[in-house]
Amino acid sequence: MTLDALLQRTDVWRGGRLTAAVKAVPSGFTELDELLGGGWPQGALTEIIMPRQGIGALRLLIPALARLSQGDRWICWVAPPHIPYAPALVNAGVDLSRILLVHPRAQQDGLWAVEQSLRSGNCAAVLAWPALDDKVILRRLQLAAEAGGALGVLFRPRHFVQRPSAAALRIQLASGIDGGLSVSVLKRRGGWVAGPVHLDNSLQTHGALALHSRGTTATGNFRSQWQ
Amino acid sequence: MLLCNEVAQIRGICPGMPVAAARALARDLIIQSRDHKAEQAALHSLAAWAYQFSSQVSLYPPCALLLEVQGSLTLFGGRVALLKKLRAGLAELGYQVQFAGAPTPLAALSLVRCQREQMVEEQHQLAAALAPLPISVLDWEQTLLDRMDGMGVRRLGDVLRLPRDGLARRLGQRSLLYLDRMLGRQPDPQTLYRPPTQFKHRLQLPSEVEHAQVLLFALQRLVLELCGWLQGLGAGVQTFDIALWHRQGRQTSLCIGIHKGSRDAEQFTILLRERLERLVLQEPVISVELCAEKIVKLEAQSLDLFGKTDVRGEVDLLDRLRARLGDQAVKGVSAVAEHRPEYAWCYSEPGHSQKDSSGQQRPLWLLPVPRQLKTRSGRPQLQGELKLQPGCERIESGWWDEQDVARDYFVATNSFGSCYWIYRELSGERHWYLQGVFE
Numbered sequence: 250m251t252l253d254a255l256l257q258r259t260d261v262w263r264g265g266r267l268t269a270a271v272k273a274v275p276s277g278f279t280e281l282d283e284l285l286g287g288g289w290p291q292g293a294l295t296e297i298i299m300p301r302q303g304i305g306a307l308r309l310l311i312p313a314l315a316r317l318s319q320g321d322r323w324i325c326w327v328a329p330p331h332i333p334y335a336p337a338l339v340n341a342g343v344d345l346s347r348i349l350l351v352h353p354r355a356q357q358d359g360l361w362a363v364e365q366s367l368r369s370g371n372c373a374a375v376l377a378w379p380a381l382d383d384k385v386i387l388r389r390l391q392l393a394a395e396a397g398g399a400l401g402v403l404f405r406p407r408h409f410v411q412r413p414s415a416a417a418l419r420i421q422l423a424s425g426i427d428g429g430l431s432v433s434v435l436k437r438r439g440g441w442v443a444g445p446v447h448l449d450n451s452l453q454t455h456g457a458l459a460l461h462s463r464g465t466t467a468t469g470n471f472r473s474q475w476q
Numbered sequence: 477m478l479l480c481n482e483v484a485q486i487r488g489i490c491p492g493m494p495v496a497a498a499r500a501l502a503r504d505l506i507i508q509s510r511d512h513k514a515e516q517a518a519l520h521s522l523a524a525w526a527y528q529f530s531s532q533v534s535l536y537p538p539c540a541l542l543l544e545v546q547g548s549l550t551l552f553g554g555r556v557a558l559l560k561k562l563r564a565g566l567a568e569l570g571y572q573v574q575f576a577g578a579p580t581p582l583a584a585l586s587l588v589r590c591q592r593e594q595m596v597e598e599q600h601q602l603a604a605a606l607a608p609l610p611i612s613v614l615d616w617e618q619t620l621l622d623r624m625d626g627m628g629v630r631r632l633g634d635v636l637r638l639p640r641d642g643l644a645r646r647l648g649q650r651s652l653l654y655l656d657r658m659l660g661r662q663p664d665p666q667t668l669y670r671p672p673t674q675f676k677h678r679l680q681l682p683s684e685v686e687h688a689q690v691l692l693f694a695l696q697r698l699v700l701e702l703c704g705w706l707q708g709l710g711a712g713v714q715t716f717d718i719a720l721w722h723r724q725g726r727q728t729s730l731c732i733g734i735h736k737g738s739r740d741a742e743q744f745t746i747l748l749r750e751r752l753e754r755l756v757l758q759e760p761v762i763s764v765e766l767c768a769e770k771i772v773k774l775e776a777q778s779l780d781l782f783g784k785t786d787v788r789g790e791v792d793l794l795d796r797l798r799a800r801l802g803d804q805a806v807k808g809v810s811a812v813a814e815h816r817p818e819y820a821w822c823y824s825e826p827g828h829s830q831k832d833s834s835g836q837q838r839p840l841w842l843l844p845v846p847r848q849l850k851t852r853s854g855r856p857q858l859q860g861e862l863k864l865q866p867g868c869e870r871i872e873s874g875w876w877d878e879q880d881v882a883r884d885y886f887v888a889t890n891s892f893g894s895c896y897w898i899y900r901e902l903s904g905e906r907h908w909y910l911q912g913v914f915e
Contacts, residue, residue, distance in 0.1 A: 301859075303894030307840050307915040323793065323826070331841035331913060335811035335821035336833040338840070345829035350807045351797055358801055369793040424893025 274400055277312025280446045284434060285418070289313050293417035294367075294391040294401040298410055298435070302330070304424040306404060309432070309448070314374060315342035317400070322373035323349040325366040328359045330378055347373075360386055367393035367401050374400040388415040410435070420444075478510060514680065515539065521677050523669045525569065525701050527708030529562060533669040534581070540588060542581050542666065555595070569700055578602060581666060582658035586613040586632070599660045606658070607633030614654070620647060675705050675768040678721075684760035688752040691720065691764060692745070695752075698766040699744045706739035711771040713737065718748070719765040726759070733803070734795050737772040746791050750799035794826060815873035816881050817842065817911060836869065837887070839897040839912030846909040849898065856898060856908035862888035872902070887914065 257275070273287030282288050289295060289310070299306045314324055324347050326333055335345055351366070353359045359379065366375045367390060375394075387403075394401035403416065410421060419435040425447050433444035477493045487502045499505055515538055523533050523541055529552065532544035545558060552558040559575060566573045576587035577595040583602050587594050590613050596605045609632045611624055624647075629635055635643070635655065644652045657664040679694050695718065706712055714737045720728040732747050797806045808826035811833045812819060821842070824830070849856040856862045865887040874880040882902040889895045897912030 301892055301894055302841075302915060303896055303913045304892075305895070305915060311840070325793075329841075331843055332821070333809060334838055334840055334842040334912060335809045335829075336817075336836075337838035338809070339811045339831050339833035340835060340838060341840075345809055345811060345831050346827055348809050348829070349794070349826050350809060350823075351801065352805050352807070353801050354805070362797055362801065365796060366793060369796075371793040 272398070274313045274317060276309070277316070278309070278448050281309075281432060281448060284432065284443055284446050285437070289400050289402075290418055290438070291373075291400045292395050292398040293438075294387070294394045294403065294415070295418040295420070296403045296405055296409070296414055296416040298405050298407060298419065298421045300407045300423060304422060305430050306422055309422070309430060310376075310402060311338075311341045311343065313400070315344075317373035318342075318344035318347040320347075320373055322399075323347055323366070323371055325349045325351060325372045325375045327351045327363045327366065327375065327377040328353060328379075329376070356381060360390075363401070364390055364393045366397075367399045368397045370397045370399075372397065372399045374402065376402050376404070378404045380406075382409065382412055384413060384415065391415045391417060512538070517677075521701050522566075522569075522571070524671050524675070524708065525565070525704030526562075527669070527671045528704050529558065531708075532666065534666040535669055536585060540585060542585065544666075545577070565700070565704070569697055578605070580658055580660045581664050582654070583660075586658065589613045602659050603633075603636055607631060607636065611635060616651065616654070620651070671705060671708055673771075675702055675716075675766070677701055678763055678765040680763045681761065684762055686757060686760045688755035688757050689749075691761060692749055692752055694764050695748055695766065696741075696745055698764065699741050699748065702766055702768055703739050703741040703744070706768075706771065709771060710774070712739040712774040713768045713770065714772055715770070716744075716766060716768040719767070720757070720761045721763045721765065722759045722761060728755075728757070728761075730755070732795075733798055734792070736792055737774055739774065743791050743795075747795055747799040750796060754800060815871055816879070817871070817885075818846075819874075819879075839914045841913040841915050843911055843913075846899070846911045849908040849910055851908060856888065856900075858888075858890055858896060858898075858910060859892060859894065860890045862890055862896065862898065864888050870902075871899075883909075885911075 272291040273282075273285065273289060274291050275288040276282050276285065297306055297309075318324055324343070326349070328351065333348070333350065338345060338348070349366075349372075351359075351362045353362050356379075359377070360381065363375055363377045363379070366372045390401060390403075393399075414436070416436070418437050421433045421435055423431045423433075423445070425431040429447055429449045431445040431447050434442060436442070477489060477491050477495065477498050479491055480489050480498075484498075484502065484505065489498045489501055489505070495507060498507075519535060519537060519539065519541065523535055526533050526541055526543055530543040530545055530548050532547075534542040536542055545555075549555060549558060552561060555577070562575070563573070574588055574591055575593055575595075576584050578584040578587060579596065579599045579602060583596065583606060586606060586609055587596070590609050592609075594605065596602055611621055611630060611632060611634075613632070614621070624635070627646075629638070636659075640652065643655075653662060656662040677698050679698055681694055685691055685694075702713075702716065712734075714735060715731055715733050718730040718732065720730070722728070730751055732744065732751060734743065734747070738744070794806060806826065807823040808829055810822050810824040810830040812822055812830065813832035813834070814820045815834075817838070820834075820838075849858055849862075851857060852861065867887070869885040870883070871885060872880075872882045883899040884902060885897065885899045887895065888898050895914035896910055897914060898908055898910050900906055900908050
C-alpha cells in the first residue's frame with residue numbers, strides 16, 4: 250500500500266485534523282478539505298446555503314461525486330431544479346451509471362424520497378433542493394443520513410441562514426473574485442465557525458482540478474503537514 | 477349444512493342439518509353455497525405452495541393433499557420441524573388443516589379422513605393404527621360398504637382380520653389390492669402434481685372493499701402462495717401484476733417491480749403497501765388476482781430455505797421509490813454523441829448509461845426548454861447585463877431531421893457572479909436564449 254493510498258483511508262487517524270472520527274469524502278479542493286477536516290462528512294447532512302444560482306455550488310461538490318461514483322452506490326438527485334446535463338457530468342469524471350434521478354410530483358413525496366434514499370444504505374450521496382423549512386424534518390434527514398452512511402446535501406437559498414438546523418455541517422457560499430467562490434463554515438461538529446476560504450473553482454481551472462483531484466489532494470495535505 | 481361458525485353453533489345449528497331446519501333456528505342466517513370450482517382452485521394453489529416442501533405432491537380432491545416427505549426430512553431438519561413449518565405456513569395462508577402421516581399414501585389418507593392427527597412411523601405399526609377406523613374411510617363403492625356392514629364388518633380391524641382368499645372372493649381382487657397398498661405390501665404409485673409454469677391466482681373477497689389499504693390483507697395471502705410456488709421452482713420474479721376486479725368485469729391493474737429478482741414475501745408486501753397507500757379506488761373491489769408470468773433464476777447461495785436473503789425484508793431503494801412514485805419518476809441519464817445540446821443527453825434506465833461526450837465545456841444544468849433573453853441595446857440581459865466570456869462555439873447541425881439548429885454559444889456572467897450558457901440564433905430574428913447554468 251502506498252502512502253497516498255493509506256492517507257486516503259477514512260479509518261486512518263491523522264494528527265492535526267479536526268475530527269478523525271467522522272468519515273469524510275475528500276472534496277477535491279485542498280483548502281476546503283482543511284477547513285472541513287478532511288472533506289465532506291459522510292453519514293451526515295450538509296446544508297449548502299447559496300445566495301443565487303449560477304455561482305458554482307454544484308461544481309464545488311462534483312469532484313467528490315466523481316469519486317463516489319466509482320463505488321457501487323447510487324448518487325441520488327431528488328427533484329433537481331434543472332436537468333443535470335450528462336455531457337458535463339461525464340467531462341467531470343462522474344460515472345453516469347451511478348446517477349439516479351427522482352422526480353416526485355409533490356413536495357411531501359420529495360422529502361420522503363430523500364429520507365428513503367439517505368436511509369437505504371444504497372446511496373453514496375443524496376442531493377436535494379427542498380424549499381420546505383421544518384426543523385423536525387431536517388432532524389429526521391440527519392438521522393437517516395447517519396443510518397445509511399450517505400453524504401446528504403441540501404442546497405438552500407440565502408434566507409435559510411438564520412434558521413436553526415440539525416444538519417451536521419452548514420456552509421455558506423458567496424461569489425468571490427474572478428469567478429471563484431468563497432466558503433464559510435456556519436456550523437460543524439467539533440469545531441468553530443470558520444472561513445471564509447477562497448476557492449478557485451472557476452470554469453477555466455475547474456476541469457483540470459476535477460481530473461487530478463484524486464492524486465493531488467492527498468499529496469497537497471501531506472506537504473502542508475510535514476513542511 | 478356443511479360448516480357453520482361459532483355464533484351459529486350457539487344458536488343450535490350444526491353441520492349435517494338441513495337448510496330449512498337451520499333457517500328455522502336462526503332467521504338471520506347467512507348461507508353461502510358451496511363452490512366446488514373454488515375449492516378445486518384452492519386445492520391446486522395449495523399444491524403449488526406445498527411443492528416447496530416436497531417434489532412429490534399428489535391431489536386428492538375434494539380436500540386432501542398428499543406429500544411424500546421422507547426425502548425432505550433431512551433438508552427441513554426432521555419431521556417435527558417440517559410439520560411446524562407446514563403448520564405455520566398454512567395458518568398464514570388462512571387455512572385450517574389436519575395432518576396425518578404414515579408409511580403408505582392410503583394409510584395417511586385414511587387417518588386424515590377420520591380427522592386423526594396421528595403419525596405412524598413404521599410399517600409394522602400400520603395394522604394396529606388403522607384397526608379402530610370405521611370402514612367408511614375406504615373410498616369404495618357404497619354398495620360394497622353396505623354389504624360389509626351387513627356382514628358385521630364395521631372397522632378396518634375387522635376387515636384385516638378376515639382370511640385373504642375369502643376376502644378376495646367376497647369383495648373382489650381390487651379391494652384386496654387396495655388393502656395391500658394400504659399396508660405397504662404392494663407398491664402404490666401416485667399421479668404427481670406438476671406445478672404450472674405461470675402463476676395466476678384469484679381470491680374472491682368476502683365483501684366489497686372500498687379502501688385500497690384493506691386489500692393488502694387479501695393480497696398478502698396471494699403473495700405467500702406466489703412465494704411458495706417460486707420456492708418450489710427455485711426461482712424468483714422481477715415483476716408481478718395485480719388485478720383488482722370491480723363489478724361488471726372492470727379492473728384496475730398494478731405492476732410491482734423488483735429489478736434484482738426475488739421471492740421474499742416480506743419484500744413483496746412492503747412494495748405492495750407502498751403502492752396501495754397511493755391508490756385511490758374509483759369503485760369497490762370484489763376480487764383480487766395476482767399473476768406472475770416470467771420467472772428468473774436466483775443465485776442459490778444467497779438464499780436460505782425460505783427464500784430470504786441475509787438482508788431479510790430489505791427492499792431495494794429503486795423498487796421502493798418506483799412502487800410509491802411510479803416508474804416514470806425514477807430515471808438514469810445517458811450522454812449521447814450529438815452536436816445539438818438538447819439531444820446530447822437522454823433519460824435511461826438507472827444503472828445502464830451511455831457515456832458518449834464530446835469533451836467540450838458544458839454546464840451542469842440544462843434548461844428543459846431554452847428561455848429567450850431580453851436585450852438592451854442589442855446586449856442580452858439576465859439580472860443585469862450579461863458579460864460574454866471570450867470564445868464562441870458555433871453549433872450548426874440537424875438538417876437531416878428538420879430540427880436543425882444554427883447557433884453561436886457563449887459563456888456569460890452577470891455582475892452577481894452567476895455564470896450562464898447562452899446562445900444567439902444565426903438566422904431569423906437572431907434572438908438570445910439561455911440554455912444552461914454553470915452551477
